[in-house]
Amino acid sequence: MLHVERSPERFLPRCERVLARYRPLEPVRAAELIQRVLALEPQHCEAAVEQTLSRYSWRHRQLLRIFQRHFEQVRTLLPPDRSEDSLSLKQKLLIGAYFTMEYSIEAAAFFNPSLVPAPDQSGLASDQLRVIFSFRAVGEGHVSSLVFREAMLTQGQLRPEPVGRFADPPESIRMMYPAASLQQLCDQAPLPPELQAQLMRLGLDDLSHAELLGWFHQLPQAEQATWRPQIEALDEGYELRFGDETDLSERVIFPMLEHERNGIEDARFVHFSRPDGSQTYYATYTAYDGRQIQPRLLHTEDFVSFRSYSLRGPGAVNKNLALFPRQLQGRYAMLSRIDGVNNYIMFSERLTHWEQPQLIQVPREIWEFGNLGNCGSPLETPAGWLVITHGVGPMREYALGAILLDRDDPRRLLARLREPLMLPQADEREGYVPNVVYACGSLLHRDQIQIAYGMADRFGGLARVSLSDLLARMTPEPD
Incomplete structure (x- = not known):
């Protein structure tokens, strides 16, 4: 049996991580609420503001600024006889507070991590690697957002960095x-x-x-x-930029577009090498509006500024798109699962337009009969492109597997792992969605495959397996 070492460290959801979000109300109700605030005696208004700040200001960075911004969103609902200039600062702040609510971004689920090297690797020993995990965080109403954690790998051992105090939207x-x-x-x-x-x-x-x-x-x-x-x-x-004072673990990418109002799902980050040798980061993700999905692409150089683009074309459908970490013969390459069951590959000269997907893998083993999919971008090895996969078996049990694609022509499947690489263990199977281990990204470090994985949509962790042992265990495909 192939030995897979699971780190004892776990990435856990934190319900106290809350965003101060705008609270929309129906216009008539909102106008009536504003009138009630304006009818308060000045001392009562001031006392309400002070009490609110004493209870909440320590939970948010720049809460006054948030209240002012939310007041600006409803100022057109002021009574006809009251101009904005006639309001005191405390009245504006209290109105803004009534149109603000806390949203616990990780309260419902926390899962499906991806893993990439951090941009800054300065000051480290040769056996160390600074890494970034992305997670899908789910809150009230099953709305998914994108959050991050930082960690250090030392001789393959994981040491998570402390999580910042706040949860911050973009500046x-x-x-x-x-x-x-x-x-x-x-x-x-x-x-x-x-x-x-x-x-x-x-x-x-x-x-x-x-x-x-x-x-x-x-x-x-x-x-x-x-x-x-x-x-x-x-x-x-859209383009986002977070404040320089924020820690990466505090940055929250919440749905911005109508296409993604119900979630930013399953981001698969990849450390991408451009033809000129420079490095950048991309992430494919699924935008969900409550009825339909749309594949999208996120781009960042530094995890401070991000740009989001839609992916188009006949091949940009369904979930499970994962970009190769470099161009192949002058073209971008992408894994996909256009039919919801099998693994495909496609190529394009344009990063945002995809067509002509080609089949590379179908379910063959009992543990993957339900459907297949990738678990993140392929890893380049001397033997070929290693792809961590997932398969769905009886009782909707999710397991991880692996395949090897030809390095020069990744349309060719060279080998596959016949048994599961990972199955949910007893302490991993209970949660929001039971009997699931799932990954959205891995990396190769010192001959070890480091797999970021989620457990039962409840928390995340890291597993590692020897590259040489994994390759030796795989079954070659017939020519």
């Missing part, structure tokens, strides 16, 4: 339209050459919502009527 959010979407727009609709050139000059990088609207309103009325449906159908993205 700035910029809605944008990716340049690739603008080019596609120009290809689909006729436009005078001078206007098309103007649009593409604006969109050499990415275009903000305001910039696109500014360009649109410069068009003649007839052109606006032609372009309005195409613009409304454009793929929208």
